[in-house]
Amino acid sequence: MEDLAKWISSATAKGAVPIITGRNGDMDTIGSAIALASTHPNLMACGLHLGKLANRLCNELNAPFRKLSKSPDWPSKLGGIVIVDAASETQTGLALPEGVPICVIDHHDTCEWEFSESDLEFRSNARSTTQIIFNYLNSNHPKCLTDEVRKLLLAGLITDTGRFKHADRDAILCAANILDGANFEYQEFVEYIQNEEINSSERGAILKALSRCQTTECGKWNLIHTHAGIHEGKVAGILTQAGAEVALVSRYRDGETRLTARATRNSTKSGIHLGEMMKELSNKIGGDGGGHDGAAGWTGKSDRIAAETAFINLLANQRRNQNEP
Secondary structure, eight states: OHHHHHHHHHHHHHSBEEEEEOTTOOHHHHHHHHHHHTTOTTEEEEESOOOHHHHHHHHHHTOOOEEOOSSOOOOSSBOOEEEESOSSGGGGTSOOOTTOOEEEEEOOSOOOOOOOTTOEEEEOOOSSHHHHHHHHHHHHOGGGOOHHHHHHHHHHHHHHTTTTTTOOHHHHHHHHHHHTTOSSOHHHHHHHHHOOOOOHHHHHHHHHHHHTOEEEEETTEEEEEEEOSSOHHHHHHHHHHTTOSEEEEEEEETTEEEEEEEEOHHHHHTTOOHHHHHHHHHHHHOSEEEEOSSEEEEEESSOHHHHHHHHHHHHHHHHHHHHOO
């Protein structure tokens, strides 16, 4: 935390410091960026996209976040760039300016960043990046822990742990600490987060994705896979709840294929690590992949069917590797 505080202090003294979010715009990356930006006027939370929940919560809380174009006009005087919750530059969706010191704050198991002497990597085994940001604020900027900031941090923690299904002791303790001193009710806030409105078109798209499901036995593992146009994470979660040991949902849009995978806790305890598999997939067919043991994704230009097949082969090969003497 001391190194992080020194890096941010040095960078903000030299100029503006954008805090770049992951391009998926989920609650963990958005909440982390806005909460950290509250500590200094030269820090600015920004990124390509706001997810549905993040957009709703930012509007409700009047939280400052600047949406960027894919080729933004960066300030002429940058003191540095902070990147939160992104395992590589491609996961931001942006080409970052060269020669500017970077600070990466992340909790993913995989990392494809390259660092110079002026850069800083802050990585931990936390279940969400908002845990790291809360600990930083609690240690160095406790006055910034307003109810609005606490809600952003808690929302990121709740959603990234799958409503605490993938939480550990530290994640649960962090949630309790976020609530300590908060002036809002936990149950009411959880209901607000879970009350996600899905219109009839989105509901129909989810049902179509479920109707296209196929099951494949990959050695020890039962895989259920399908393709969807929206809500891939939601579809994958439904599949694991329905009994899939590993769920894979693919999407093709605007010339780009995305794979979203989920695995049950029993599967990860038995040896599945989806983040490492997605990283290996990117090594084999290009693109960018990574994530956690039970939740990961891959994005690239490969054909959707080819990408699915490559993932299935990786899953089958992992089973054989585990059986080798």
